[in-house]
Amino acid sequence: MKRSILITLAVAAVLSCTACGKVGKDEGAAVPAAAGNNFTEAATIAEETEEKTTEQPTEAAEETSAEAVETTAEETTADVTEAAAVENEVPQRPSADTAPSHDDPYYAPAPAKHDIEGITYIQGALIANKSYSLPADFNPGLDPTCETQFNKMINDAARQGLNIWFASGFRSYDYQAQIYSNYVARDGQALADTYSARPGYSEHQSGLAIDVNSIDDSFAGTPEAVWLENHCHEYGFILRYPRGKENITGYQYESWHVRYLGTDLSYAVHNSGLTLEEYFGIDSYYHE
Numbered sequence: 001m002k003r004s005i006l007i008t009l010a011v012a013a014v015l016s017c018t019a020c021g022k023v024g025k026d027e028g029a030a031v032p033a034a035a036g037n038n039f040t041e042a043a044t045i046a047e048e049t050e051e052k053t054t055e056q057p058t059e060a061a062e063e064t065s066a067e068a069v070e071t072t073a074e075e076t077t078a079d080v081t082e083a084a085a086v087e088n089e090v091p092q093r094p095s096a097d098t099a100p101s102h103d104d105p106y107y108a109p110a111p112a113k114h115d116i117e118g119i120t121y122i123q124g125a126l127i128a129n130k131s132y133s134l135p136a137d138f139n140p141g142l143d144p145t146c147e148t149q150f151n152k153m154i155n156d157a158a159r160q161g162l163n164i165w166f167a168s169g170f171r172s173y174d175y176q177a178q179i180y181s182n183y184v185a186r187d188g189q190a191l192a193d194t195y196s197a198r199p200g201y202s203e204h205q206s207g208l209a210i211d212v213n214s215i216d217d218s219f220a221g222t223p224e225a226v227w228l229e230n231h232c233h234e235y236g237f238i239l240r241y242p243r244g245k246e247n248i249t250g251y252q253y254e255s256w257h258v259r260y261l262g263t264d265l266s267y268a269v270h271n272s273g274l275t276l277e278e279y280f281g282i283d284s285y286y287h288e
């Protein structure tokens, strides 16, 4: 039983890495290596939850139970008890609508602030877009809270049979300069500016942004992309560049790019239905 699940997972993991035949625009080499790590984690999870696999609630069931929260308090209690019985080793999944409190295991703390001149914070959130740049020597690496919460998120996704993996995280100013100039050489500056940040303006330099899976439009509409869009705020993230908001964020729709904010802001921004720019009332365009 255990072995067959592991083998199935292994096959699924390998297929999902190679079937699309595409590599990330930016860091193709990072994809297989990162996917390998994710597979190891997924296999471990499968081992931990082998007897429960068939009893995992489906996405549809979850949505239904989310609706119940809004309608009947009694039903909610029943749902919670039932779910707890099924997943007694796994913490109860957070609500999609209400932010977990500080003592909840799903509470995602805000990332640490950097006391460095030249960085813009609004309500404690670091801003990196086409209007707000980062100093060239700001080189924080991937934020540790962001990384922890990301792993929590993809582990929960894996429990539901969804394969989301880390493809790209922190990028230094110099590395961004390199890839941006490659894109300009290939597509011209106007087009490159729609999908690649100029050095100093990339959210990836903040250490708070992560790209997942294929890093291209083939990810949009997949079960993983749909889940990420509906649930990443439960782990402190938001989908940073939504569809239809290109003129506000300054970037094309990126189904694969999430930004870490921590629970307080991720729920507030997600529930507002606004982009980060709209939520804070700021713009995103190159002022030069």
Ligand SMILES: [Zn+2]
Pocket: 204, 209, 210, 211, 256, 257, 258
């Ligand atoms: Zn990105």
